[in-house]
Amino acid sequence: MTVTGTRMLRKEDPELLSGEARYVDDLPITGALWLGIVRSPCAHARIGTIDTSAAEAMPGVKAVYTGAQLVELGMGALPCAWAVTEDMVAPEHLPVAVSEAAFAGDAVAVVVAESRYQARDACGAVEVDYETLTAVVDLEAAATDAVLTHTDLTSNTSYVWELIPDPDAVERAFSEATHHIRERYIQQRLIPSAMEPRGVVVVPQPQGGEITIWSATQIPHILKLMVAATTGTPEHKVRVIAPSVGGGFGCKLNVYAEEILAVILAKHHGVPVRWTEERTEAALSTIQGRGQVQDIELAADADGKVTAVRAKLLADMGAYLQLVTPGIPLLGAFLYHGVYDIPAYSFTCQGLFTNLPPTDAYRGAGRPEASYAIERAMDALAREVGVTPEEIRRRNYIPSDAFPYDSPAGLVFDSGNYEPTLDRALELAGLDDLRGEQQRLRDEGSTTHLGIGLCTYVEMCGLAPSRVLASLNYGAGGWESATVRMLPTGSVQVVTGTSPHGQGHETTWSQIVADQLGIDPDAIEVLHSDTAIAALGMDSYGSRSLAVGGTAVHMATDLVLEKARAIAAHQLEASADDLEFEEGSFRVRGSPDKSVAIGDVAMAAFTAHDLPDGMEPNLSAQVTYDPPNFVFPFGTHVAVVEIDEETGDIRLRDYVAVDDCGNQINPMIVDGQLHGGILQGVAQALWEGAAYDEDGNLNNASLADYLVPSAMEAPTFTLDSTVTPSPTNPLGVKGIGEAGTIGSAAAVMNAVIDALGPLGITDIDMPASPNKVWAAIQEARS
Amino acid sequence: MDVSVTVNGAAATDDVEPRLLLVHYLRDVRGLTGTNVGCDTSSCGACTVLVNGESVKSCTMLAVQADGQEITTIEGLANGTELHPMQQAFHENHALQCGYCTPGMVMAAVSLLEEHDDLDEAGVREGLEGNLCRCTGYHNIVKAVMAAAGAKGGPA
Numbered sequence: 022m023t024v025t026g027t028r029m030l031r032k033e034d035p036e037l038l039s040g041e042a043r044y045v046d047d048l049p050i051t052g053a054l055w056l057g058i059v060r061s062p063c064a065h066a067r068i069g070t071i072d073t074s075a076a077e078a079m080p081g082v083k084a085v086y087t088g089a090q091l092v093e094l095g096m097g098a099l100p101c102a103w104a105v106t107e108d109m110v111a112p113e114h115l116p117v118a119v120s121e122a123a124f125a126g127d128a129v130a131v132v133v134a135e136s137r138y139q140a141r142d143a144c145g146a147v148e149v150d151y152e153t154l155t156a157v158v159d160l161e162a163a164a165t166d167a168v169l170t171h172t173d174l175t176s177n178t179s180y181v182w183e184l185i186p187d188p189d190a191v192e193r194a195f196s197e198a199t200h201h202i203r204e205r206y207i208q209q210r211l212i213p214s215a216m217e218p219r220g221v222v223v224v225p226q227p228q229g230g231e232i233t234i235w236s237a238t239q240i241p242h243i244l245k246l247m248v249a250a251t252t253g254t255p256e257h258k259v260r261v262i263a264p265s266v267g268g269g270f271g272c273k274l275n276v277y278a279e280e281i282l283a284v285i286l287a288k289h290h291g292v293p294v295r296w297t298e299e300r301t302e303a304a305l306s307t308i309q310g311r312g313q314v315q316d317i318e319l320a321a322d323a324d325g326k327v328t329a330v331r332a333k334l335l336a337d338m339g340a341y342l343q344l345v346t347p348g349i350p351l352l353g354a355f356l357y358h359g360v361y362d363i364p365a366y367s368f369t370c371q372g373l374f375t376n377l378p379p380t381d382a383y384r385g386a387g388r389p390e391a392s393y394a395i396e397r398a399m400d401a402l403a404r405e406v407g408v409t410p411e412e413i414r415r416r417n418y419i420p421s422d423a424f425p426y427d428s429p430a431g432l433v434f435d436s437g438n439y440e441p442t443l444d445r446a447l448e449l450a451g452l453d454d455l456r457g458e459q460q461r462l463r464d465e466g467s468t469t470h471l472g473i474g475l476c477t478y479v480e481m482c483g484l485a486p487s488r489v490l491a492s493l494n495y496g497a498g499g500w501e502s503a504t505v506r507m508l509p510t511g512s513v514q515v516v517t518g519t520s521p522h523g524q525g526h527e528t529t530w531s532q533i534v535a536d537q538l539g540i541d542p543d544a545i546e547v548l549h550s551d552t553a554i555a556a557l558g559m560d561s562y563g564s565r566s567l568a569v570g571g572t573a574v575h576m577a578t579d580l581v582l583e584k585a586r587a588i589a590a591h592q593l594e595a596s597a598d599d600l601e602f603e604e605g606s607f608r609v610r611g612s613p614d615k616s617v618a619i620g621d622v623a624m625a626a627f628t629a630h631d632l633p634d635g636m637e638p639n640l641s642a643q644v645t646y647d648p649p650n651f652v653f654p655f656g657t658h659v660a661v662v663e664i665d666e667e668t669g670d671i672r673l674r675d676y677v678a679v680d681d682c683g684n685q686i687n688p689m690i691v692d693g694q695l696h697g698g699i700l701q702g703v704a705q706a707l708w709e710g711a712a713y714d715e716d717g718n719l720n721n722a723s724l725a726d727y728l729v730p731s732a733m734e735a736p737t738f739t740l741d742s743t744v745t746p747s748p749t750n751p752l753g754v755k756g757i758g759e760a761g762t763i764g765s766a767a768a769v770m771n772a773v774i775d776a777l778g779p780l781g782i783t784d785i786d787m788p789a790s791p792n793k794v795w796a797a798i799q800e801a802r803s
Numbered sequence: 804m805d806v807s808v809t810v811n812g813a814a815a816t817d818d819v820e821p822r823l824l825l826v827h828y829l830r831d832v833r834g835l836t837g838t839n840v841g842c843d844t845s846s847c848g849a850c851t852v853l854v855n856g857e858s859v860k861s862c863t864m865l866a867v868q869a870d871g872q873e874i875t876t877i878e879g880l881a882n883g884t885e886l887h888p889m890q891q892a893f894h895e896n897h898a899l900q901c902g903y904c905t906p907g908m909v910m911a912a913v914s915l916l917e918e919h920d921d922l923d924e925a926g927v928r929e930g931l932e933g934n935l936c937r938c939t940g941y942h943n944i945v946k947a948v949m950a951a952a953g954a955k956g957g958p959a
Contacts, residue, residue, distance in 0.1 A: 037902030038890040039878035040837015047836035216903040267903025300842035524903030696940030724846035732928040732941040
């Protein structure tokens, strides 16, 4: 029986459902000291005298360190792995600031104590003199350099990055255009809010020199390398384990100050050191998502056929460059033409520092921003041309016979077929009925405004071909590794370099291997997220795990099967070419009684008593797969909103998504990824946004104030899919982790604008909160 | 101060700091780490347990306030390796991904069903408002709770 393509229930669930799973803070570590972080309350300040004496005298406190003292212990700068231009400016980013705090939440001292409560108490007793400096909060203000974010910088600009393959063609298109759309969109900062806060435990072995790091991270392998590079610990002495990890969404794709501090202090004290983030700390010091001002222009002919797109971004880096901060806007840089065949292309991004926490990867990372800009601009064009949103899209889609498609930004879209997802989504949403209802409400003068919004998105994921990463100056490759070994008793271990934190790799990888080897998925164990067990890996982010890691698993399994076939042929005294493999057994074609089960072949490979000459014992294979291209999922989302004119309240009444992620190994998991991903994009559109005042203070640093949606606000989702297999990998798969987020914010905001269009409202900044919507309606009415 | 509680059917007495939160008592003193901490404002519900059968966010309560009470945590819900019907419903409906909110969500759902026998979808959503999940979009959680309730009309 084939399990690939079925909604197989997850193997991960029982231990998560029973409380048996261990997250970092759950680990019982004898004798561990607790780290506490003293954080700057000022967004920008010179650090004066730090008085640690009161804190040091408190019960259980082992030590208090200032930044300067930690430098003496060998504390070096945190790494940024992505120098996007040769002249990119990066302020030195010490885990604990020494002379200047550059955002509210920047660490200025640390406490080491016997318990978490004692560490917390002592943090409150560390007295720091701050000389407040003017903070830079606004991106356009940052661009003027009137005030500098760091006193030792000469400009707030980190870099300017351009992608303009043919500048003359762009100018020509705009000069000849009938319609010229100019829009400005604000991508507010988002607080990722994985339900498990960050956490780390470092256990040193002072005599041997080894250190073991348990971290709530998406990237145990990259963290291992970076700990070695940052702390001088020999890489072969570093073991990183990501135990159960409670969600990441990009915010755990990083190397954080606390991880490095725990390493330094565990080595210094010679005992384990641990730290668990509090939720307020997460809001203040974990990376944030988005943070862009987007200017987008479209040139179009009289029929609304788009001839050029020009996007200019101001991208908020925050106060420092974290691991991949500067590269995030570039992950969207190639997608500002969206799903449309637009010949002339211009993209410019100016990365700017502000006195706010660093930005970095957050679900979609650059691509939701791109799809938002182009999809909202297409609606603006539809209004200008006087056609429906679906019609403007149909006129501009890259035609289905154009794939593989050489994109104007220089990518090759391996596959695509966009219009069927639009057709199906509109059918499921019942577009004609909705438009009828909308008209009726308008005719009646109802105070309820119905809006229908579309978004057809494409993304590039499956990060990433190593050579492409090289061309973008990224500091590493994009391959993935897998080892598949059949044990003597016929069960299988799959070792993957991906690092799941909710995505269900143990289940999905088992499904792939079970079908290839003809065995029960329960006879397969997937090992991951421990660098001593899965030595090679590039971890999980960028919707890469299945397309790259799953492909590596598939290829390694093929090698195991090939070796098993050779051994079986030897045992059955037949030619390997004459063997059929079915339901887990090799049979000699035409002699059905001559057969051997693959489990028995595994035992023979283990005993090695009678193997073909020159063959190595054991059934095991390792593959490192470097993808030849990205993969390009796509789909059409439809949001239906009702807006109450009297309160400004928006109710998301219905949500339809028709996505194409190629072949689906487990449609249940695909749907689950979409549900969560869509709601995160909806949340950007309607509820979430880090609210900073002009001095750089965060006004919603808790989950009581930052509006992560609950079940009350979430809609019921209607999902369907089309299947356009990716020709890039043998599984024909793409990615689905970020697709929902990439499609949803634009669909919702297009619905909001559709609802309010008759009032003359053409833009509302996200999040479209009731007070903003109400104010916009009042202004339009007056 | 001494606190005497019954946790998952077993009596325990411990000397604790008066300010110790119940969730930290359960996790750090009793070693029951299935109950998670997701915030510091009693907003997320990851720490939900049952106190005398009713759901309580265990970060809103001091350990000493639980003196003399019966507490059930996620570890006490299953019958050996046989999952509780609510746990089973979460499994069968893919109502969890990273699993971090799951123990609290399951406990809140168990309590919700105890309190109401005529839940519709809106009632489930309202009843779980105090428990946040970042992975599932709630669609399958609502479906699981409806299934456990034996109700019809949940998300497709």
